[in-house]
Amino acid sequence: MRSVKVLPNTATEAQLPASDSSPENPFVARPPSSREKILEVAESLFAVGGYAGVGMRQIAASVGLSKSSLFHHFPTKLELYAEVLDRVIERLELGLCGEAAHPGKAADQLDHWIASIVGTLAESAPAARLLLRALVDDDPFPAIEFQPTDREPMSFEIRLDRVIDRFRTLLEEGIADGVFRPVSVGDAIQSTIGAIVFHFASGDLGEALIGEPIFSGSAVDRRRREVSEFIRRGLLA
């Protein structure tokens, strides 16, 4: 149903370089385009309410636009949601891409991996929840009645699969080298994802458990150390 989706998005794309070329402008540090504002607001709202739990009116009101204007930037609610998810996975990829230059032993690579993902998830509160919802909600979106039998995989899903595949390779090589225990790779991935992502999605419960806001600097630093050590020991031979 949805086409290949090369969204026009000309405004943002064309505006950014132009503004960038005059970096001395002291006023209005890049007034975020409406499109960008919509995406950010939608991200935080979808994170706490889920796809079905947030209405276009609510998003519009939070942005400060009318509902009609939302549909001027995004053809449907589903496309808006898809683009929100895309932004999340893109940030993850970006962080991992920076770490990809880190060659070395599998154990070190694992550390960099975990540090990168923890860092990315800690940067924006909605990310982990969105990710967890997307992983748990069957297929792509919750509660869609019709199953088009052969739904196209959606950008978000294939990109996520690619990330997970790279992690699987990391584990398999580590096992082959004798660095990691001969674990069931699939189960190890599941345990790792759960341990890392859940924490930053756990909201009030997590805050109650660790005794301070999840996203505070000290909590994030400690989390990085703790979960890294936890997973290292869980995997190392």
Added chain:
Amino acid sequence: MRSVKVLPNTATEAQLPASDSSPENPFVARPPSSREKILEVAESLFAVGGYAGVGMRQIAASVGLSKSSLFHHFPTKLELYAEVLDRVIERLELGLCGEAAHPGKAADQLDHWIASIVGTLAESAPAARLLLRALVDDDPFPAIEFQPTDREPMSFEIRLDRVIDRFRTLLEEGIADGVFRPVSVGDAIQSTIGAIVFHFASGDLGEALIGEPIFSGSAVDRRRREVSEFIRRGLLA
């Protein structure tokens, strides 16, 4: 708002002993009461769609009743959802209660704990998803506009807190005894919950990762071993 809730439920309660007293009845092996059927159907639907993603009409149609009949058994959608969650946490408690008789070293207790929870989550597919949603969805329910400032904690939440508290005690004692590393207890709990619960909530992704249905016997057995060993090594000194 909600009262102590000692639901009438007389039909079920009164009917069961009567039927039990005539166990030779070959016909209709305990036709589950409508109320029970509603709870079961609602559990599986809420698990995949979330609270906001499932309508009372959809539940009613799946049960084979009219929507009005649902409201005959449950005053509101929210109360139905709350009772669904209660059943899930109750099953968890029941499993742990059986294991509580297992005294011994902290490491052994940890193993029994993990085995019990994995067993309970593996028994019914919706449980893990429901649990994860309840943990991630802020407070109790998703996307409730009004925050009554001091919402009553809800049976589900306090019972869950109790379970987690017992687990925290287990970890703290293990650390005091030198059995476990001196980890940050809060973070360790988060990692453990994530590693255990996420897997059984991961649906298609999990199936793709491990190469077989998550809830198949062999997958559950392996999962129990793998996640148990993973967490043990992550915690042991």
Added chain:
DNA sequence: GGCCTTGCCGACCGATCGGTCGGTCTGTAA
């Protein structure tokens, strides 16, 4: 001046939402 594009809006649409109401049917006790 005319003209087109872009961002935005109010008003409106059909569908669906949670929930209510009046009523029927059935089984049981008096």
Added chain:
DNA sequence: TTACAGACCGACCGATCGGTCGGCAAGGCC
């Protein structure tokens, strides 16, 4: 037979849902 209670249902309610449509204002281009 009558009376009552519980299970169940169709019809309906106001509110809200995602989405459409026509039009207004501003800026660039000819």
